[in-house]
Amino acid sequence: MLDIKLIRAEPELVQSRLAIRSGSYDLNSFHDLEAKKRKIQGEVEALQARRNGVSKEVGVRKKAGEDASDLFAEMKELGPQLKDLEAEFKELEQKVDGVLAGLPNLPGTDVPVGADESGNVELRRWPDVGEPEKLDFIAKNHWELGEDLGILDFDAGAKIAGARFTVLRGAGARLSRALINFMLDLHTGEHGYTEVMPPLLANQKTLYGTGQLPKFEEDLFAAKDDPLYMIPTAEVPLTNLVGDQILTEEDLPLKMTAWTTCFRREAGAAGKDTRGLIRQHQFDKVELVWITRPEDSGEALEQLTANAEEVLKRLKLPYRAVALCSGDLGFAAVKTYDLEVWLPGQGCYREISSCSNTESFQARRMKARFRRAGAKKPEMVHTLNGSGLAVGRTLVAILENYQQADGSIKIPEALIPYMGGITTISKAS
RNA sequence: GGAUGGGUGGCCGAGUGGUCGAAGGCAGCGGUCUUGAAAACCGCCGACUCGCAAGGGUCCGUGGGUUCGAAUCCCACCCCAUCCGCCA
Numbered sequence: 091m092l093d094i095k096l097i098r099a100e101p102e103l104v105q106s107r108l109a110i111r112s113g114s115y116d117l118n119s120f121h122d123l124e125a126k127k128r129k130i131q132g133e134v135e136a137l138q139a140r141r142n143g144v145s146k147e148v149g150v151r152k153k154a155g156e157d158a159s160d161l162f163a164e165m166k167e168l169g170p171q172l173k174d175l176e177a178e179f180k181e182l183e184q185k186v187d188g189v190l191a192g193l194p195n196l197p198g199t200d201v202p203v204g205a206d207e208s209g210n211v212e213l214r215r216w217p218d219v220g221e222p223e224k225l226d227f228i229a230k231n232h233w234e235l236g237e238d239l240g241i242l243d244f245d246a247g248a249k250i251a252g253a254r255f256t257v258l259r260g261a262g263a264r265l266s267r268a269l270i271n272f273m274l275d276l277h278t279g280e281h282g283y284t285e286v287m288p289p290l291l292a293n294q295k296t297l298y299g300t301g302q303l304p305k306f307e308e309d310l311f312a313a314k315d316d317p318l319y320m321i322p323t324a325e326v327p328l329t330n331l332v333g334d335q336i337l338t339e340e341d342l343p344l345k346m347t348a349w350t351t352c353f354r355r356e357a358g359a360a361g362k363d364t365r366g367l368i369r370q371h372q373f374d375k376v377e378l379v380w381i382t383r384p385e386d387s388g389e390a391l392e393q394l395t396a397n398a399e400e401v402l403k404r405l406k407l408p409y410r411a412v413a414l415c416s417g418d419l420g421f422a423a424v425k426t427y428d429l430e431v432w433l434p435g436q437g438c439y440r441e442i443s444s445c446s447n448t449e450s451f452q453a454r455r456m457k458a459r460f461r462r463a464g465a466k467k468p469e470m471v472h473t474l475n476g477s478g479l480a481v482g483r484t485l486v487a488i489l490e491n492y493q494q495a496d497g498s499i500k501i502p503e504a505l506i507p508y509m510g511g512i513t514t515i516s517k518a519s
Numbered sequence: 520g521g522a523u524g525g526g527u528g529g530c531c532g533a534g535u536g537g538u539c540g541a542a543g544g545c546a547g548c549g550g551u552c553u554u555g556a557a558a559a560c561c562g563c564c565g566a567c568u569c570g571c572a573a574g575g576g577u578c579c580g581u582g583g584g585u586u587c588g589a590a591u592c593c594c595a596c597c598c599c600a601u602c603c604g605c606c607a
Contacts (some may be wrong), residue, residue, distance in 0.1 A: 101601095131568085131576085134576080135569070135577085136575080136576090139575060139576070144587070148537070148588065149588075150538070158587075161587065163587095166587080207557065335529090338529085441553095457566095457567095459566095466548090468566080
């Protein structure tokens with residue numbers, strides 16, 4: 091949620107910052123609505139002040155045994171009047187909140203301006219020399235490799251649950267588990283994150299806090315008989331852990347990591363990435379979340395992204411880092427770096443991690459604050475999140491990058507201990 | 520699912536329908552004392568919001584209701600704890 095004070099104080103700035111996002115946001119009618127709300131608020135409060143004064147006076151007179159019938163008469167008139175005005179105010183307030191809840195965050199001033207993903211800016215590649223190493227045979231897609239090896243079963247997934255669900259078997263299932271453990275061990279052991287296992291279902295308030303609701307309900311799976319949604323990312327439960335709290339300055343930065351399964355309806359993605367593991371309704375992800383002081387969040391995004399990149403480096407998977415342009419930013423983000431892994435089977439880079447600084451946008455929605463040592467007023471914290479990494483897509487990247495001419499898969503060195511010593515996945519294994 | 524007890528400020532915890540935004544304690548901040556610290560003592564100390572300010576308003580799980588007036592009474596709902604039942 092944007093700071094209403096900022097919208098009021100700098101309407102042109104807010105309008106122009108929103109204009110470089112995708113979608114259009116006209117704040118003119120909002121300003122009128124909001125001004126009217128404040129006007130009514132003033133009137134309501136004046137009447138409330140009078141009511142409170144009268145009530146107090148009644149108390150005083152009763153105690154003294156005096157008559158208060160003139161005050162009762164006044165209240166008889168004031169009461170209904172106040173009630174009507176309060177109802178009007180409430181309605182206006184809800185409208186204002188509704189508009190506010192639907193406004194996305196303002197892109198950072200250092201974010202490249204662009205309409206869509208073609209405006210994104212490549213920052214660096216790893217390894218940093220030219221194109222990724224070419225295989226000396228024709229690379230296969232991961233779905234061919236996986237099916238041939240019997241470790242990815244798309245038909246079985248479709249039978250059990252439908253399209254965009256997959257069954258992993260044998261070494262495939264093991265590889266997924268190995269990746270989760272490898273990533274968690276790295277982030278907790280070397281990067282200083284605390285491991286968390288959150289609920290995979292969340293209530294409406296929680297999804298509002300991170301910005302999925304009310305605007306993006308169609309992207310979520312919902313429970314049938316309970317007001318609960320399956321989480322689309324661990325960012326949702328992890329970030330909300332600090333909601334409705336006033337932390338101390340020493341608590342910050344708070345760094346959390348979690349492996350969770352994630353669920354997305356992919357409502358707007360019909361026909362996109364229909365084959366393979368790239369776009370699934372259900373996938374596993376290791377998430378990184380930081381809660382910081384406002385002055386620290388810029389640097390925190392660099393570190394968080396570096397932590398995610400380290401996973402790719404240890405797995406020796408070629409990738410590039412991209413700064414998203416204004417038109418490609420997510421709803422809550424001020425600034426986002428995407429990490430894109432090289433997929434030889436498809437001859438392109440694909441997103442494998444997205445790291446964002448939302449600054450105080452989510453904190454304001456969920457009332458996540460902290461108090462500086464010695465300070466009187468609490469302040470909003472800044473929240474950041476990033477994938478470190480998407481497990482399914484990492485598995486894809488390993489299949490495609492580590493494939494051999496005979497269709498077998500070499501296990502990246504860093505993963506061998508997590509694979510029980512197995513060094514290759516081949517048809518026989 | 521059934522029964523019971525609860526949801527009050529950063530935390531713990533009192534609270535009689537009427538100067539209650541709310542006792543007390545802890546934590547925090549400032550001070551006295553001390554070579555310094557601790558202890559002791561004194562003072563300050565909720566959040567949000569409207570307003571240039573003076574000041575006003577809202578908030579005691581949520582939403583309704585009763586009343587001139589509700590943290591206190593009534594209704595509904597949510598959540599938590601414990602016991603019973605069921606169950607990974």
